[in-house]
Amino acid sequence: MTLPPPQRDFTKHDELSDVNIVVEGTILYVHRQYLAEWSGVWRKLFITDCPDDLTSSIEIVLEDKNLDDVIELLQCIYSTQKPISETNVTFLLEFADEFDMPSMRSRCETFLCAQDACIDSLILAEKHDLKQLYKQCVDFAKTRTMEDLERDPLCKCLSERTLIKIYKEKVNMMRDYAQDLKNAETKLERRNGQLTDEKDGMIEMFKNISKIWDMPNKRCYKHMTEVTFDFTCRDCNEKIQREVRRMCHDAQHVRRFFKMNNK
Template sequence: MSKKPAAKKEGQSKGPSAPAKDDQGYSNFSVPEDTTNLILVVENKKLYVHRDMMMVECPGLREKLNALQEQDESTGNENSTNTPPQTPRGGDPQRPQELALEGVEYENVKEMLKCLYPPRKPVTDENVDLLTWLVGEWDIDRLRGDCEGVLMKREPATLALLLQAQQAKLDDVCEFVAKKLVEDNSIGDLKKQEEQFEQLDFSNQSRLYRHRILFLEDEQVKLDDTATLLYPLTKIATDLNHVDGL
């Protein structure tokens, strides 16, 4: 006589749950795993992640995460009786913390997570625009170099590209783009793009002026070198004209 499978005891582990994947095999972060203990709420949608991962990879979020932890601990102390506290605790997957994020877009945050979590999606020209603002705002060092490499290959150099690098705090890209910009544009021409030029911070406006001066100085040196090379030829031509006149 066959026996029925024993019912699982209350609290017994259900085993690892497979996270939802996109069509490229990267997690969508749309369902919790056994170890996820933090929920990012963006545009009223939830992304299930790991608090420690966010603390390490996104220093720009540490203040909010620490404030959330302190708030939970304070509430837990107030409710401390013989019954367990009902507030979420950091590090507890059974009661994950929720962190609401304002001023960011769901798709951008999800793309950033795909690039941070193994098997780490590469940063390319197709997704770099979704990442750059978050890289600067959350101080994500792991993705900074990849974003720099992609943006430095963009052509042509524009004030919009310089602004994008400024927002992402990509100093190397700012330096690179500013140098290329003034090789083909005067400061006057750039200032005609008034809205974008005025959004540049003092550091990047200074970069433009500095590189323009260096460019003009280099052009002057080239002109002087050319004049030095041509001078003997003009002297010979003058001498020949003098001979012909005789």
């Protein structure tokens, strides 16, 4: 097991720090280079809003933020990058939206896509417009029963648009399933027709076999004119045997039918 890299303590003053973020009365000493690399909002602040102020520290006061959340965000964007997890993904996405952080957004989406799809993730995907995750979660949601979806309190947090999308995908899935069943049925019907033909052929063959003892031309030349079959004649029996063997050989499909039915 490898230990995670030690995390930076942002509350400790650092000589190279050029931005002070103030959250809940605590000062976090950070570096504009990192912030600008990750956040479009902060980049704009440094470049456009105070272009000349490259040496002295800038103070950013985050009024409505939680200190722990902001520290976690910083730890996720600094070079010692903390991994995205179930605990931080929700508020990291909020930061990503508010401060225009496309790389953070994409890291969060990658993390969520690697988890099992669920309605929670679908809510996040919808809220933060994460397209790949959205698709993945709709594909999951459509496989759940209507009862499951209606009973799940989380589904009430989904927008009408997403619910309609799930139901629509569900209908499409059922339609494809119905089509598959129909194709399978057609195939079975065709097979059934074949087997019925084989069975009829077999019955026909047995009838023909039973008749050959009454057919004078199937006997040896000495007995061709006799009314009944002479079972004591070796030649007649041999001729009949050959004939039965030939008929059975011609009706190989009959044997196949037998095998299938006797299983």
